[in-house]
Amino acid sequence: MSDLILFWHRRDLRISDNTGLVAARGRSAKVVGVFCLDPQILSRDDVAPARVTYMMGCLQALQQRYAQVGSQLLILHGNPVEVIPALAKALNAKAVFWNWDVEPYSQTRDRTIIDILKSNSIEFLHENWDQILHAPDEIRTGAKSPYTVYSPFWKNWSSKPKAKSVETLQNAAGLTETEQEIAKQAGVIPLPTARDLGFIWDGELSISPGEAAAQERLEEFTDSTITEYQEQRNFPGVDGTSRLSAALKFGVIGIRQVWEATLEAQEFSRSEETAASIRTWQQELAWREFYQHAMYNFPELAEGAYRDTFKNFPWQNNPEHFQAWCEGRTGYPIVDAAMRQLNEMGWMHNRCRMIVASFLTKDLIINPQLGEKYFMQKLIDGDLSANNGGWQWSTSSGMDPKPLRIFNPASQAQKFDGEGEYIRQWVSELRSVDTEYLVTGKIPPLELQSIGYPAPIVDHKVQQGLFKKMYQQQKALSSSES
Numbered sequence: 001m002s003d004l005i006l007f008w009h010r011r012d013l014r015i016s017d018n019t020g021l022v023a024a025r026g027r028s029a030k031v032v033g034v035f036c037l038d039p040q041i042l043s044r045d046d047v048a049p050a051r052v053t054y055m056m057g058c059l060q061a062l063q064q065r066y067a068q069v070g071s072q073l074l075i076l077h078g079n080p081v082e083v084i085p086a087l088a089k090a091l092n093a094k095a096v097f098w099n100w101d102v103e104p105y106s107q108t109r110d111r112t113i114i115d116i117l118k119s120n121s122i123e124f125l126h127e128n129w130d131q132i133l134h135a136p137d138e139i140r141t142g143a144k145s146p147y148t149v150y151s152p153f154w155k156n157w158s159s160k161p162k163a164k165s166v167e168t169l170q171n172a173a174g175l176t177e178t179e180q181e182i183a184k185q186a187g188v189i190p191l192p193t194a195r196d197l198g199f200i201w202d203g204e205l206s207i208s209p210g211e212a213a214a215q216e217r218l219e220e221f222t223d224s225t226i227t228e229y230q231e232q233r234n235f236p237g238v239d240g241t242s243r244l245s246a247a248l249k250f251g252v253i254g255i256r257q258v259w260e261a262t263l264e265a266q267e268f269s270r271s272e273e274t275a276a277s278i279r280t281w282q283q284e285l286a287w288r289e290f291y292q293h294a295m296y297n298f299p300e301l302a303e304g305a306y307r308d309t310f311k312n313f314p315w316q317n318n319p320e321h322f323q324a325w326c327e328g329r330t331g332y333p334i335v336d337a338a339m340r341q342l343n344e345m346g347w348m349h350n351r352c353r354m355i356v357a358s359f360l361t362k363d364l365i366i367n368p369q370l371g372e373k374y375f376m377q378k379l380i381d382g383d384l385s386a387n388n389g390g391w392q393w394s395t396s397s398g399m400d401p402k403p404l405r406i407f408n409p410a411s412q413a414q415k416f417d418g419e420g421e422y423i424r425q426w427v428s429e430l431r432s433v434d435t436e437y438l439v440t441g442k443i444p445p446l447e448l449q450s451i452g453y454p455a456p457i458v459d460h461k462v463q464q465g466l467f468k469k470m471y472q473q474q475k476a477l478s479s480s481e482s
């Protein structure tokens, strides 16, 4: 009889290219998956219904994958620190395997579980860095410290050889009927739906759940769209990006497999433009890792600004302005289109994430942490490291050296939505408004009234001046204190 190994899935909802799962299968033929619905995560006030709906769909697909290879994916609902070791004990499992994560909560939780497993003489293996191509301690400066700036990080990261994808789980023995009964007694439940858990999302998802859909999306993207990525990726009205973010967040696709697909696309590229486009997409994957490494090395990022100037910034936090921003009623068409896309789709184009983040912080002078949380409440791909990194970058409070970045919503719209297609798609009141008014945001007051669209809630030029003044004051203050 083979030893039972439990493989604990967390942000790796797949059986292909899963390093920890391969290690588990290498240890024993009897590998059973387990996923824990953690009330401490699900009861937070920043959980997006779209994200939970996608996750639950992915778990359903993962259960089917386990069934196809002869085993099971068990579902627990409870504090993982208690229910994972309890299940392992009840089933007399030899070991629990999992992949390691960068987030502060995961690490604290995992260390506690390790202690409990140890005290119960249950083996464990958790060292695999499955969700990133390089472990945080592999990418270091000459002085052996973590990078705080992206460009040199990219130079180092891209020069390192990447691991190949690992084989898909082909077959495994599952629990016997008696063991399944024991598992039930130990808390295993049938997979609930997102709705059962109180998360209602009736909108479309930006990507269908499950491994097969993610693989299909990767293939479609790397077969065609990637070749024009460099040019198209900035236009929110164009479907020019991969929309793989939710799949990457939940590890529904393996990062090694994704990387290999880019290498294959490079092999077939016939022009410098195509090669540059593929490189640009690889750089986005590196941004993802940069922010994950940053979160691992500087967990304090999760608590707020990295730069001193922003640590005690006197944000104005006008609640009406914040509400208008959330609802897409600021009177700035590109900002409103983006926020309505977020609210309706649970996803927003990257260019627009930067525009609305700059607008919230530099025009409305509202604490970026409020925006960061609102994004988490809505995004299907909401991810602590990427979201925090994006907000810190847009606020200029993060680790990158450019001190102050202020986007002008009108120039952004003129440059990236010149015909107003994206604005018209998401702001229905503006569909019949002239393009010039749309992209400049200067809609005549009479027309505003007749279409029922708000006048701009602030004046960009005035707010920009005010923000710069506040910034200079804070900078002087923080340098006199240090």
Ligand SMILES: Cc1cc2nc3c(=O)[nH]c(=O)nc-3n(C[C@H](O)[C@H](O)[C@H](O)COP(=O)(O)OP(=O)(O)OC[C@H]3O[C@@H](n4cnc5c(N)ncnc54)[C@H](O)[C@@H]3O)c2cc1C
Binding pocket: 233, 241, 242, 243, 244, 245, 246, 248, 249, 284, 285, 287, 288, 289, 291, 348, 349, 350, 351, 353, 354, 357, 375, 379, 381, 382, 383, 384, 386, 387, 388, 389, 390, 391, 394
């Ligand atoms: C304020 C702000 C908040 C953001 N919040 C998130 C978030 O919660 N989750 C998230 O996955 N991304 C976040 N991003 C990054 C980026 O906007 C999304 O990853 C991207 O829009 C997802 O679409 P895509 O999959 O089509 O991306 P593509 O352009 O196809 O890029 C491929 C992949 O690279 C990664 N990626 C791309 N750009 C970035 C980036 N700037 N930072 C980190 N990873 C990147 C993503 O995994 C993405 O799926 C944020 C950006 C900003 C400016």
